[in-house]
Amino acid sequence: MIEITRRYVMKFPPDSADKALTYKLIKDFDIKFSILKAEVRPGRTGSLLLEMEALPENIQKGIEYLEANDVACEPLGKKIKFEAGKCINCGNCTGVCFTGALTMDREQWKLNFEPELCVVCELCVAACPMNLFDINFHEEEPEKIIAID
Amino acid sequence: MNIDFQNQSMTFKKSYEEINEKIRKGKAVVLTAEEVSAMARELSPSEIVKRVDVVTTATFGAMCSSGAILNFGHTTPPMRMERITLNGVPCHGGLAAVDTYIGATSENPDNIRYGGAHVIQELVEGKSVELEAWGKGTDCYPRKYIKTKISLETINEATLFNPRNAYQNYNVATNTTSKIKYTYMGTLLPGMKNANYSTAGELSPLLNDPEMRTIGIGTRIFLGGTVGYVVWPGTQFNTSKEKNIFDVPMSNAATIAVIGNLKEMNAEFLRAAYYEKYGVSLFVGIGLPIPILDEDLAHRVSIRNEQIETTILDYGTAGTPVLGRTNYAELQSGMININGKKVRTAPVASLQKAREIADLLKKSIQNGKFELAAPVAMFPTGTSLKKLFESEGGEK
Numbered sequence: 001m002i003e004i005t006r007r008y009v010m011k012f013p014p015d016s017a018d019k020a021l022t023y024k025l026i027k028d029f030d031i032k033f034s035i036l037k038a039e040v041r042p043g044r045t046g047s048l049l050l051e052m053e054a055l056p057e058n059i060q061k062g063i064e065y066l067e068a069n070d071v072a073c074e075p076l077g078k079k080i081k082f083e084a085g086k087c088i089n090c091g092n093c094t095g096v097c098f099t100g101a102l103t104m105d106r107e108q109w110k111l112n113f114e115p116e117l118c119v120v121c122e123l124c125v126a127a128c129p130m131n132l133f134d135i136n137f138h139e140e141e142p143e144k145i146i147a148i149d
Numbered sequence: 150m151n152i153d154f155q156n157q158s159m160t161f162k163k164s165y166e167e168i169n170e171k172i173r174k175g176k177a178v179v180l181t182a183e184e185v186s187a188m189a190r191e192l193s194p195s196e197i198v199k200r201v202d203v204v205t206t207a208t209f210g211a212m213c214s215s216g217a218i219l220n221f222g223h224t225t226p227p228m229r230m231e232r233i234t235l236n237g238v239p240c241h242g243g244l245a246a247v248d249t250y251i252g253a254t255s256e257n258p259d260n261i262r263y264g265g266a267h268v269i270q271e272l273v274e275g276k277s278v279e280l281e282a283w284g285k286g287t288d289c290y291p292r293k294y295i296k297t298k299i300s301l302e303t304i305n306e307a308t309l310f311n312p313r314n315a316y317q318n319y320n321v322a323t324n325t326t327s328k329i330k331y332t333y334m335g336t337l338l339p340g341m342k343n344a345n346y347s348t349a350g351e352l353s354p355l356l357n358d359p360e361m362r363t364i365g366i367g368t369r370i371f372l373g374g375t376v377g378y379v380v381w382p383g384t385q386f387n388t389s390k391e392k393n394i395f396d397v398p399m400s401n402a403a404t405i406a407v408i409g410n411l412k413e414m415n416a417e418f419l420r421a422a423y424y425e426k427y428g429v430s431l432f433v434g435i436g437l438p439i440p441i442l443d444e445d446l447a448h449r450v451s452i453r454n455e456q457i458e459t460t461i462l463d464y465g466t467a468g469t470p471v472l473g474r475t476n477y478a479e480l481q482s483g484m485i486n487i488n489g490k491k492v493r494t495a496p497v498a499s500l501q502k503a504r505e506i507a508d509l510l511k512k513s514i515q516n517g518k519f520e521l522a523a524p525v526a527m528f529p530t531g532t533s534l535k536k537l538f539e540s541e542g543g544e545k
Contacts (some may be wrong), residue, residue: 047254088209088420088432088499091334093545095495106483109500127336129211129422129430 007076012046029062036119077115081134095121164521177202179443181507189451198447206354207506210498211430214313216252220305228292230282235268242245253431264429266421307411313383317355317403321346326465331426337496350454350477354437357450365524371436371510374418377409382528395456436510454478
């Protein structure tokens with residue numbers, strides 16, 4: 001069997017802070033992982049971009065374990081929305097993409113997008129003059145700030 | 150091909166009329182500027198002038214100095230529109246009663262990501278936009294306010310008129326500072342981690358006829374998906390920029406002012422853009438045909454990316470100091486060298502769309518649908534730019 005590499009965006013529920021969930025990924029499922037991006041909102045939720053390297057069935061079991069503990073797991077590709085049909089192949093996004101997820105095909109001068117290489121730096125979101133990228137890494141809606149009397 | 154033997158030893162020449170006659174008969178030989186540059190590796194200009202009649206050039210980039218002249222038609226009772234907005238974007242009053250000019254970079258104060266370019270694109274897409282106008286009311290124009298919907302179908306004229314487009318060459322932008330810079334040349338990462346360029350290199354219109362022997366007032370072009378015209382030298386028209394040994398300016402030099410019927414345009418070639426922390430702009434598609442009248446023009450259109458140099462500027466530092474020079478072969482390779490440091494490059498204008506335009510124009514000419522127009526007047530030479538000084542406290 002060959003180990004594979006997969007990137008997932010995981011959303012942790014507010015009460016998961018005291019559980020060693022990611023530790024179990026290593027210990028029980030033999031998953032090597034790198035944290036590419038993390039955002040912890042104390043008392044609320046946390047978001048994690050995890051690159052996992054393991055046998056395919058172990059990644060599968062690890063995801064099932066996390067989901068059983070109310071962690072929402074989605075492949076990175078599904079969290080990035082790109083309206084390819086409106087792209088004019090200008091290349092602005094490739095200038096900021098240091099991981100090589102966005103590159104120009106230097107024959108046809110069309111944009112190549114490989115979401116699996118993305119680390120959710122989100123620079124492309126601002127760099128695209130057509131506003132075609134939408135990355136859902138954070139919480140759905142920022143909570144309203146309640147004024148304290 | 151009809152070759153005059155007397156001319157063979159001399160310089161071979163063709164007239165606009167001869168070329169147009171071939172176009173009408175569907176016999177004109179048309180190549181894109183990239184195709185002719187490849188051909189020039191095998192053939193000399195004296196051979197190319199005999200084989201090729203027209204070379205098509207093109208560009209599709211953000212051109213901030215763009216906008217549209219609109220005439221809304223009169224209301225009953227009539228109104229002298231003095232303050233005008235379209236979808237909340239301020240348009241120019243001060244043009245009679247119901248004329249306006251909407252600049253591409255004008256922004257809606259309530260939503261700065263939406264501007265004149267978006268209004269223009271939506272109009273071209275056939276959408277309605279909201280017109281709101283105010284006037285003081287006069288004896289002959291008593292109405293003081295209107296709020297209504299307009300579209301290209303409901304209004305009289307809609308003319309795209311861009312005072313400065315298709316820069317002959319443009320600088321490369323990088324950023325040596327420790328802070329990210331958001332510019333019209335794209336997002337520039339700190340520490341010179343990227344360098345952005347916009348010119349289409351050997352396909353770029355004004356680089357293929359750098360002396361503008363065939364580009365002048367009245368030159369017929371492809372503009373935003375339809376036929377347009379060059380009407381004037383573009384603003385900031387500068388013929389005094391330093392040239393390289395291949396006779397092309399190595400920084401932003403000449404420009405063109407262009408005009409065309411917005412009602413015939415296509416949003417494929419006219420696209421609104423918003424640059425983070427900069428503002429709104431308009432991507433404009435321009436295709437420009439160059440008649441190969443003689444050997445000199447055959448030589449000019451043969452220019453290749455490695456022969457077209459441009460200047461690298463630090464957009465992070467006030468005064469945009471010069472960091473060095475590069476050429477379009479290096480820029481298009483994806484990596485340039487700036488003072489010993491390898492820097493990744495990215496285009497900010499679409500070469501893919503520019504090629505599409507050059508091909509469309511080529512086919513129109515081949516099919517006899519697009520004839521060439523000789524300029525009725527040529528552009529000035531020896532022009533340079535003035536700076537704006539403050540009258541008080543500024544330098545004299």
